[in-house]
Amino acid sequence: MIKVILLGSGNVATHLFQAFSKANGVEVVQVFSRTISKDFPETLQTSDYKEIKAADVYIICVSDSAISSVSSQLSFENRLVVHTSGSSDLNLLDSKNNKGVFYPLQTFTKNKAVDFSEIPICLETETDSDFKLLEKIAKSISKNVYVISSEQRKALHVSAVFVCNFTNHLYTIGNTICEENNIPFEILQPLIEETAKKIKSLSPSESQTGPAVRNDQKTIEKHIDFLTNENQKEIYKILTKSIQNGEKL
Numbered sequence: 484m485i486k487v488i489l490l491g492s493g494n495v496a497t498h499l500f501q502a503f504s505k506a507n508g509v510e511v512v513q514v515f516s517r518t519i520s521k522d523f524p525e526t527l528q529t530s531d532y533k534e535i536k537a538a539d540v541y542i543i544c545v546s547d548s549a550i551s552s553v554s555s556q557l558s559f560e561n562r563l564v565v566h567t568s569g570s571s572d573l574n575l576l577d578s579k580n581n582k583g584v585f586y587p588l589q590t591f592t593k594n595k596a597v598d599f600s601e602i603p604i605c606l607e608t609e610t611d612s613d614f615k616l617l618e619k620i621a622k623s624i625s626k627n628v629y630v631i632s633s634e635q636r637k638a639l640h641v642s643a644v645f646v647c648n649f650t651n652h653l654y655t656i657g658n659t660i661c662e663e664n665n666i667p668f669e670i671l672q673p674l675i676e677e678t679a680k681k682i683k684s685l686s687p688s689e690s691q692t693g694p695a696v697r698n699d700q701k702t703i704e705k706h707i708d709f710l711t712n713e714n715q716k717e718i719y720k721i722l723t724k725s726i727q728n729g730e731k732l
Contacts, residue, residue: 485509485620488535490553491544492516492523494591495567499544499624502599506623512538522593532556540565540620542585547571554580563613569640572633573607583608583617586636587625590647599624605631605639656715688729695726 485508489496492514500523503511513536514523529535535557543553543566550566554577557564564576565583576582584607589597604621606628608614614630621628631639654675658668681690694702703723710716 485540485616485623486512486536486538487620488513488515488538488541489544490515490541492518492520492528493544493546494593495587496542496544497522497593498591498597498599499542499567499587502624509620509623512536532558535559537562539563539616540583540585541580542567543576550575551577563608563616565608565617569605569636569643573609574633581609581613583613584631584633584636585617585621586631588639588643600626603627603629605629605636607632607636653718656718660710660715691726691729693726695723696729698727 487503487509489500489511496514496516500511500514503509511527514520514528515530515532515535516528517530519525519528519530535541537559541557541562541564543550543564545553547568547570550568550571554564554566554575557577557580560579562580563583564580565585566576567585567587568575569586569588573582573584584605586605587599588603588605591597602625604625604627606614606617606621607630608617618628657671661668661671678690694706707716707719710719
């Protein structure tokens with residue numbers, strides 16, 4: 484049985500705990516956090532660095548700005564300590580322990596269940612033996628495990644911001660426009676789902692539709708005239724120009 488300790492109690496730690504609880508061959512033996520959380524059994528929790536148990540892997544699930552601090556305060560040495568950040572370098576971890584990255588590429592919300600078996604997990608370690616151990620842990624909860632370097636992970640994280648965070652913000656704008664015009668946002672959901680499905684069989688550029696790619700200037704001008712929010716106008720113009728200059732991206 485591979486023993487794992489989670490350091491942190493936020494969204495990522497909560498979902499990892501739930502996934503590992505159903506996994507074969509992996510056991511979360513402790514959860515470290517500054518305060519007791521209702522998302523974990525109280526008997527597994529501690530807020531004292533001195534009480535952290537021995538384990539095979541320690542997974543730091545905290546904000547990027549806190550990774551270095553948590554890593555440096557660990558009292559043990561020569562064990563495998565990994566973080567779950569998409570944008571932080573491997574070397575952010577303290578050198579007194581073996582270093583690694585266990586990055587699940589997904590958006591997490593505490594009360595929204597996810598199918599961990601479909602989530603890509605990106606791994607990086609300094610040694611082959613550490614990688615084999617992390618790989619076993621990753622494959623216990625996911626079918627999609629990748630070797631991704633710190634530099635690649637930076638690019639992946641930026642890409643994820645575009646396809647997830649920015650896209651969701653565009654949903655928010657679309658929802659606002661619908662609300663302002665007494666239209667239920669759910670009307671757009673089949674369109675959103677079909678757009679996401681298409682890129683499984685076509686490249687994103689091949690899937691592009693709409694007035695910008697058609698160079699339908701009359702429709703574009705009508706849309707810009709319709710929008711009264713200057714921020715929405717600017718976003719519309721920037722994205723339209725980006726689509727029309729797609730070959731230069």
